[in-house]
Amino acid sequence: MPTLILNKKQVLDLLKMSEVITVVEQAFRDLAAGNSSMPPKAYLSVEKGDFRAMPAALPGAAGLKWVSVHPDNPAHGLPTVMAVLIYNDPQTGFPLAIMDATEITAYRTGATAAIAAKYLAREDSQTLGIIGAGRQAYTQLEAHAELFDLKTIKIYDLSPEAARKLISSFPRLPLIEASLQETAGCDIVCALAPTREPFIKREWIVPGAHINAVGADAKGKEELDPAILKNAVVVVDDVRQASSAGEINVPVAKGIYSVNEIYGNLAEIISGKKPGRKDRQAITVFDSTGLAIEDVAVAKLLYDKAAATGVYPSVDFVV
Numbered sequence: 001m002p003t004l005i006l007n008k009k010q011v012l013d014l015l016k017m018s019e020v021i022t023v024v025e026q027a028f029r030d031l032a033a034g035n036s037s038m039p040p041k042a043y044l045s046v047e048k049g050d051f052r053a054m055p056a057a058l059p060g061a062a063g064l065k066w067v068s069v070h071p072d073n074p075a076h077g078l079p080t081v082m083a084v085l086i087y088n089d090p091q092t093g094f095p096l097a098i099m100d101a102t103e104i105t106a107y108r109t110g111a112t113a114a115i116a117a118k119y120l121a122r123e124d125s126q127t128l129g130i131i132g133a134g135r136q137a138y139t140q141l142e143a144h145a146e147l148f149d150l151k152t153i154k155i156y157d158l159s160p161e162a163a164r165k166l167i168s169s170f171p172r173l174p175l176i177e178a179s180l181q182e183t184a185g186c187d188i189v190c191a192l193a194p195t196r197e198p199f200i201k202r203e204w205i206v207p208g209a210h211i212n213a214v215g216a217d218a219k220g221k222e223e224l225d226p227a228i229l230k231n232a233v234v235v236v237d238d239v240r241q242a243s244s245a246g247e248i249n250v251p252v253a254k255g256i257y258s259v260n261e262i263y264g265n266l267a268e269i270i271s272g273k274k275p276g277r278k279d280r281q282a283i284t285v286f287d288s289t290g291l292a293i294e295d296v297a298v299a300k301l302l303y304d305k306a307a308a309t310g311v312y313p314s315v316d317f318v319v
Ligand SMILES: NC(=O)c1ccc[n+]([C@@H]2O[C@H](COP(=O)([O-])OP(=O)(O)OC[C@H]3O[C@@H](n4cnc5c(N)ncnc54)[C@H](O)[C@@H]3O)[C@@H](O)[C@H]2O)c1
Pocket: 069, 071, 074, 080, 081, 105, 106, 109, 131, 132, 133, 134, 135, 136, 137, 156, 157, 158, 159, 162, 192, 193, 194, 195, 199, 213, 214, 215, 216, 217, 288, 289, 290, 291
């Protein structure tokens, strides 16, 4: 029986942001309904970065993503984040596919943040700020542009080259280079820098803003002034992951922020168990650490598409 092997290019050919948004949103509904299974990520730290093992099962799908995060990699011509996913038949355990998950990670992270913004940002949000113009920035842009009518998109990166490369990649969208303060002052802000410094200040955030805090996804990482969290409606993807590795992890460890202050998780909001934005003036924060259900939902989408065409390579891997 064949196992499909999908490399990065083949995965990219199969990925479509609007479809990714649909299946990721459904995965959160399945999570809220108790129809999925997802143990916490296992972290393995090494000198220059870390690895994470991320298993999950959803209705009709199961899989494991093995992902690395090495912040010095761009200097060596490699992406910071790289991943491979094994996609299995949950009935038999058979490995139906092995696929590059580097692009799956970027797409599902962008999709999840945009879905969070759909429920938490003001519906009439018109400006998007992107802080950190690396790999994740491209899919954050694509996903938010699917769901919002954006009039201006401000880009800030420590590296002006990175900001300009991003701007030139989206000629159809209203992108401009801006200062950190101007970018942080947008209606929706995506914080995408791999930092250990809370460099985004409370006074720059405008009333009614929504922030997707994405860059902090491991112990010790943070981007936001903790005063932002203290004043905001904070929604997490998973409370265990967020408190140990997400934007809130450092403030929680220092005793500045308590998990009891979290408003809810994204599955509760998407499923309607808790309302999303209630107040036009409130600042909302989505603390994203990345969930295995997102990856497996996208892997199922890609496997079903690839298997239906019959043109992708396979090997007799197990039997
Ligand atoms: N939450 C999630 O699900 C999730 C998923 C994937 C990646 N991430 C995290 O997102 C972050 C970005 O990932 P990536 O793949 O885009 O990395 P990347 O290395 O491709 O890009 C990071 C960019 O941030 C810029 N940067 C660094 N410090 C900055 C600062 N202080 N201000 C502004 N810009 C700064 C860099 O110049 C670079 O362009 C990483 O921390 C990664 O671990 C989170």
